[in-house]
Amino acid sequence: MAEIKPIKFSDEALSLCHKIMKRYPEGKQKSAILPVLHLAQAEFGGWLSAPVMDYVSSLLSIQPVEVYEVASFYSMYNLKPVGKCVIEVCRTGPCWLMGAEDLVKFIEKKLNIKEGQTTADGMFTLKTVECLASCGTAPMMQIGETYHENLTFEKCSDILDNYKAKGENVSHWRKERITNHSDIKQ
């Protein structure tokens, strides 16, 4: 049995969460749900478990189901555990014209996984996603907040090797993102 840790934000994350909530009018704190779920995903291992979503609902004083229905609607929230580094390859229109399909096959072969799977060492998860607004620099993939553009197999291979050598968790969210102006209230 895995050790059960209480689900709770660090003090830093909690203060960020309150900062985000202040951006919306009194009583409309539910609006903070999308950014707070991004924060939660970064805090709790890259995915949203049911207890994490319950915790978010308690922070925002809303029902758990209001969090579940949102988390299951948006494609950026992972509802299952993922690797440290999630590779999101754009598969739509212009990227497809420029060879995204072959790029996905290349990554599948390189990492020995299929789309949607995670490598055995827990380092990479491969996802395909819809248009990421990088059509002029296709094909491309997103890892964390970084867009890797104008990819060739070679370039892609080097990038993945670099992430593997670092071995760090990569998330979309960066902590310093919320600046202080949200403390200013009318």
Add this chain to the structure above:
Amino acid sequence: MGRQLLINDLDKEGIATLAGYKAHGGYAALEKALKMKPEEVVSEVQKSGLRGRGGAGFPTGMKWSFIAKPPGVPRYLVCNADESEPGTFKDRYLMQRKPHILIEGMIISSFALGANTSYIYIRGEMMYQFHILEKAIQEAYDAGYLGKNILGSGYDLNLYVHCGAGAYICGEETGLIESLEGKRGNPRIKPPFPAVKGVWQCPTVVNNVETLAAVVPIINMTGDEYAKIGIGKSTGTKLISASGHINKPGVYEIELGLPVEEFLYSDQYCGGIRNGKKLKAVVAGGSSVPILPGEKLLKTPKGEPRLMSYESLSEGGFGEGTMLGSGGFIVMDEDTSVVKNLWNFTRFYHHESCGQCSPCREGTGWMEKILHKFLDGHGTMADIDLLWDIQSKIDGRTICPLGDAASWPVASAIRHFRSEFEEYVKNGENMRDIQHYYRVNNLQPA
């Protein structure tokens, strides 16, 4: 090269910072606007003839004039930075390189609308740009362009960035509003329009990034002067995102009315088709608009050269024309399979359908399956008619335009490239082998 009003000065050092932006004339429009009356600002935008740059092309000044002003109820301006129309990447480009033009445009527009709180709804995937905007907004607060009593005018504004989390449908304005309220992005039935009941049931205007940025040059040069640029009812400049099989993909700012041929083949813009190939087809305004064969794109049904403008591109209606849309210009060379490209787009709409309306929820998936059947070599002649039938029953029968957007590419592909569908039917299994013929030279099969 025509005039550039939005992406000029990008080569100047520090243009992404407030100091650099100010050094090149930034925030002059704000100072000017705050000395005007809000109605005067609205009137300048009306005179400019500016039309929504997100895709629909609705006159911005008119949209603003619809906003309800019940006493004691706050009004909101929301910037639609949920750029997710396949083929469109101009907003990301602009926000990343010149974030202050958007912020300045938003302050002026909020002032014109009487909004004291405004939001930029940016798609969750653009976290990098989110960070850039946060930093730029902080700079604007520190310089007194945001917050209380802006530049001593007595006008207060708070501006926040709100991030989405991956949903094309949130680019539809009522879907965006639902998402901003912390819900699933299911579009609302209109009326009531957002101008009457928008976010938190308050009057709201939702405008695209490029639209709001264009307010800055309009105030600087006056609406009348702006209206002189362009052609007919397509005034001003437009950012075009060019992608696909061209020599020079990227974002270009054009004066509306530029001949399509010049845009496609001139070295100033797309630079022609790559690898010396011939042009096959173009999707001129983001994946949702009808696809056109090259010759129909370059010439109108009357045989005149087609121009990059709202009117010229739609000349000939849906039978012979297309739309300017969001300006996502996707070019396909002679080796491209239109059927497979259509399958790719249809899969996109199936994936992004919010599921509220049955025609869209069921129809997009059904069309995807049929197109897959063609690719697998099992398509029949009856399937072509079935596809036509399904798309015609989605078009116009859904709450939001996603249904229309899913049906138009199918209709236009069958209309213009029916023979290619028939080829898939006749050759059956053999078509599988050429599915990869679009491969580009620097990408060898895995």
